Amino acid sequence: MSISRRNFLTWIGAAGMGSVIPKAAKAATNKHFKGYEKSQGVLFDSVLCVGCRSCEAACNKVNELPIPDRPFTDKAVLDETRRPTSKAYTVVNKYPNQISKKETLYRKIQCNHCLEPACASVCFVKALKKTKEGPVVYDPSVCVGCRYCMIACPFEIPSYEYDKVFTPRVMKCTMCYPRIIDGKLPGCVEACPTEALTYGKRTDLLFIARERLRKFPHRYVQHIYGENEMGGTNWLHLSGVPFKQIGMREDLGITPAPQFTSGALSGVPIVAGLWPVLLLGIYAMSQRKEKIFKEEKEEALEFALKTANKKAEDKLSAALTEAEKTKEAAVQSAVKKALEEAAGSEPKEDS
Amino acid sequence: MADESGAKRSPLLTPFNMIAGIIVLIGLIITAIRFTGGLAAVTNLSDNNPWGIWIGFDLLVGVALAAGGYVTSAAVYLFGMKRYHSAVRPAILTGFLGYALVVIALNYDVGRFWRLPYPFIMQQGTTSLLFEVAACVALYLTVLFLEFSPAALEWLGLKRLRNLIVKLTILLTIFGVILSTLHQSSLGALFLIAPSKLHPLWYSPYLPVYFFVTSIVAGLSMVIFESTLSGRYFGDKMDDVHKEEANHVALGFGKAASLVLAGYFIVKMVGISTANTWHYLNSGYGLWFLVEMLGFVALPCFLYAIGVRDKNVKLIKWTSALTVFGIILNRLNISLIAFNWHLPSSERYFPSLMEIGISVFLVTLGILAFRFIVTHMPIFYEHPDYTDAH
Numbered sequence: 001m002s003i004s005r006r007n008f009l010t011w012i013g014a015a016g017m018g019s020v021i022p023k024a025a026k027a028a029t030n031k032h033f034k035g036y037e038k039s040q041g042v043l044f045d046s047v048l049c050v051g052c053r054s055c056e057a058a059c060n061k062v063n064e065l066p067i068p069d070r071p072f073t074d075k076a077v078l079d080e081t082r083r084p085t086s087k088a089y090t091v092v093n094k095y096p097n098q099i100s101k102k103e104t105l106y107r108k109i110q111c112n113h114c115l116e117p118a119c120a121s122v123c124f125v126k127a128l129k130k131t132k133e134g135p136v137v138y139d140p141s142v143c144v145g146c147r148y149c150m151i152a153c154p155f156e157i158p159s160y161e162y163d164k165v166f167t168p169r170v171m172k173c174t175m176c177y178p179r180i181i182d183g184k185l186p187g188c189v190e191a192c193p194t195e196a197l198t199y200g201k202r203t204d205l206l207f208i209a210r211e212r213l214r215k216f217p218h219r220y221v222q223h224i225y226g227e228n229e230m231g232g233t234n235w236l237h238l239s240g241v242p243f244k245q246i247g248m249r250e251d252l253g254i255t256p257a258p259q260f261t262s263g264a265l266s267g268v269p270i271v272a273g274l275w276p277v278l279l280l281g282i283y284a285m286s287q288r289k290e291k292i293f294k295e296e297k298e299e300a301l302e303f304a305l306k307t308a309n310k311k312a313e314d315k316l317s318a319a320l321t322e323a324e325k326t327k328e329a330a331v332q333s334a335v336k337k338a339l340e341e342a343a344g345s346e347p348k349e350d351s
Numbered sequence: 352m353a354d355e356s357g358a359k360r361s362p363l364l365t366p367f368n369m370i371a372g373i374i375v376l377i378g379l380i381i382t383a384i385r386f387t388g389g390l391a392a393v394t395n396l397s398d399n400n401p402w403g404i405w406i407g408f409d410l411l412v413g414v415a416l417a418a419g420g421y422v423t424s425a426a427v428y429l430f431g432m433k434r435y436h437s438a439v440r441p442a443i444l445t446g447f448l449g450y451a452l453v454v455i456a457l458n459y460d461v462g463r464f465w466r467l468p469y470p471f472i473m474q475q476g477t478t479s480l481l482f483e484v485a486a487c488v489a490l491y492l493t494v495l496f497l498e499f500s501p502a503a504l505e506w507l508g509l510k511r512l513r514n515l516i517v518k519l520t521i522l523l524t525i526f527g528v529i530l531s532t533l534h535q536s537s538l539g540a541l542f543l544i545a546p547s548k549l550h551p552l553w554y555s556p557y558l559p560v561y562f563f564v565t566s567i568v569a570g571l572s573m574v575i576f577e578s579t580l581s582g583r584y585f586g587d588k589m590d591d592v593h594k595e596e597a598n599h600v601a602l603g604f605g606k607a608a609s610l611v612l613a614g615y616f617i618v619k620m621v622g623i624s625t626a627n628t629w630h631y632l633n634s635g636y637g638l639w640f641l642v643e644m645l646g647f648v649a650l651p652c653f654l655y656a657i658g659v660r661d662k663n664v665k666l667i668k669w670t671s672a673l674t675v676f677g678i679i680l681n682r683l684n685i686s687l688i689a690f691n692w693h694l695p696s697s698e699r700y701f702p703s704l705m706e707i708g709i710s711v712f713l714v715t716l717g718i719l720a721f722r723f724i725v726t727h728m729p730i731f732y733e734h735p736d737y738t739d740a741h
């Protein structure tokens with residue numbers, strides 16, 4: 001049993017998929033990355049959001065996105081559930097309040113600027129990058145458009161300009177990176193008429209969030225979404241109802257995305273290192289088998305030949321002796337004949 | 352088919368040629384729309400469904416079904432199973448055409464195809480499994496090209512170059528196996544990043560192992576399946592050795608496929624047990640999962656075994672078709688059907704007619720190229736001037 005199990009693991013290891021490795025990889029990095037020390041973020045407090053869509057309008061303006069068909073003042077837009085698109089980095093959605101029927105709930109959606117972003121870890125040309133300031137930014141000048149980042153993002157954020165022929169880009173919130181570098185606030189935060197959006201250092205935001213949870217325990221669910229989700233995000237969320245009820249997934253776990261693939265990645269050098277040796281070994285073995293087979297064949301052939309030779313020799317010598325004998329006999333008889341003849345002719349000569 | 356007699360007189364208007372011609376024409380039109388109107392003009396892709404059948408079918412299925420090249424060349428050259436030698440060239444050819452089509456399909460799928468080399472020349476995103484896939488596919492396509500080239504060089508009469516490349520056979524084979532192991536498994540590993548999107552019955556940390564193991568099954572089955580079709584349509588191109596060995600190949604590869612399928616079934620069960628996702632079986636997706644596992648893994652495993660026991664080559668051939676279909680189903684399940692299962696049906700993806708059109712177009716191109724090559728180059732027979740290959 002234990003042997004077969006060992007064989008099995010060796011086999012998997014040899015196959016190099018290293019599915020046995022994730023654990024090891026995790027153990028090796030038991031220090032959890034807490035984000036760049038001074039990185040900035042935004043705290044969104046859904047309890048304070050009134051669904052005015054000012055943030056959407058501001059985002060549209062500062063990022064020079066196309067003017068939408070329906071104006072930002074049109075509240076009817078809130079009736080449908082939306083997600084960020086290539087024309088809107090952020091959207092606000094409305095949700096029914098399942099606890100108190102009077103109040104409606106709103107949630108603003110945009111890139112959460114993960115501490116260890118799935119999108120950046122899967123980009124094969126490093127078009128997406130986590131900056132030390134916090135935002136996850138995108139470089140359209142190298143992006144190939146494989147859209148793997150969109151597959152990877154657990155929050156379903158990046159979108160793509162499918163309608164552009166030559167210059168399609170991945171589009172997503174940048175936390176207004178160019179603005180915050182200039183010392184300005186992100187567009188949405190600046191426009192928000194309430195305290196629903198707060199910009200600041202992530203550590204400060206966590207502090208503020210905790211204060212609110214402590215001061216108004218009845219108003220909030222005691223959880224800061226983004227503190228640990230997917231390893232933590234720079235955009236943090238507070239809510240008065242379970243996050244699921246405002247459309248946020250609670251089943252994402254706290255594992256930073258890159259860890260999902262670290263095992264498979266560490267399998268690469270194993271395959272690249274072990275496989276050639278293994279394959280050459282197998283090749284050598286099959287060659288050797290063949291060689292032995294050949295040698296055996298040759299030996300057998302030689303043996304057969306030898307035996308055959310011997311037989312032939314024996315036969316030959318037998319034949320030779322036989323021939324000799326016959327020859328001798330022939331000679332003898334010839335001699336005899338000759339002698340006889342000679343004897344017989346002698347008297348004739350004599351006479 | 353009309354081709355059998357057609358090869359000699361080669362009339363152009365056979366039914367096959369006409370259908371192929373229409374498909375190619377439609378394909379060219381969609382191609383024009385794709386490259387002048389963008390992805391939105393031809394696909395149903397959306398922000399929630401960034402990958403469609405050009406990835407799910409053309410890339411994932413394409414690469415899996417092109418695995419015959421590495422499987423066969425490894426069996427013959429590395430494991431010393433010389434009696435399957437005649438299967439190597441057709442398998443390599445299919446592999447080469449398969450990978451070439453994959454790369455062509457990627458040009459349709461990515462947003463800016465002229466940047467496909469960027470990951471190598473601009474910035475290397477080495478934390479991405481896609482980087483590994485891209486690197487291996489690019490390298491392996493080169494390897495396959497070299498492995499295939501002796502046939503073309505014999506045809507062209509370039510003896511010296513041909514002999515030089517034949518000398519590299521072992522090296523190329525080993526290289527091919529390493530690259531194939533890496534990217535076949537990495538294609539599965541692509542989905543490791545999205546445990547929240549892929550249904551738990553299909554998601555598993557063992558995904559790379561599953562993809563690698565099934566690529567072996569796919570390779571073995573494709574060789575049998577394809578030799579069946581070739582035997583029917585290109586029988587006149589085959590020499591006696593090829594025809595004689597075809598049955599050995601079916602029996603030998605069928606046996607191997609049966610064993611590997613059994614192993615695959617077991618590791619799948621191990622995966623479900625470790626993740627303890629049994630309770631998902633009791634759902635619509637669970638039922639679908641069972642269809643895949645029982646109908647397209649367990650059943651072919653069993654049928655292959657019966658076929659080998661009874662030396663029933665016909666059964667083996669039918670089973671190979673069933674298995675190939677199962678592989679297609681598996682790849683589509685992981686990339687499309689069980690992917691984004693959490694989304695409401697209104698936000699799910701279904702390919703557009705034009706997307707399907709391009710996939711059919713590319714497969715047709717592959718078949719046409721295959722036909723051209725086997726009718727002109729020594730694939731199914733040995734070139735009289737070069738019989739040293741054995």
Ligand code: SF4
Pocket residue numbers: 110111112113114117118119120136152153154155156157158172
């Ligand atoms: S939320 Fe999505 S797009 Fe934003 S950083 Fe995280 S993974 Fe990337």
Ligand code: SF4
Pocket residue numbers: 122123124125126127128142143144145146147148149150170
């Ligand atoms: S679409 Fe662009 S940004 Fe996204 S992973 Fe691909 S290359 Fe990177």
Ligand code: SF4
Pocket residue numbers: 048049050051052053054055056092106108188191192193194196197
């Ligand atoms: S601007 Fe502020 S209050 Fe208005 S919708 Fe946006 S986050 Fe809510």
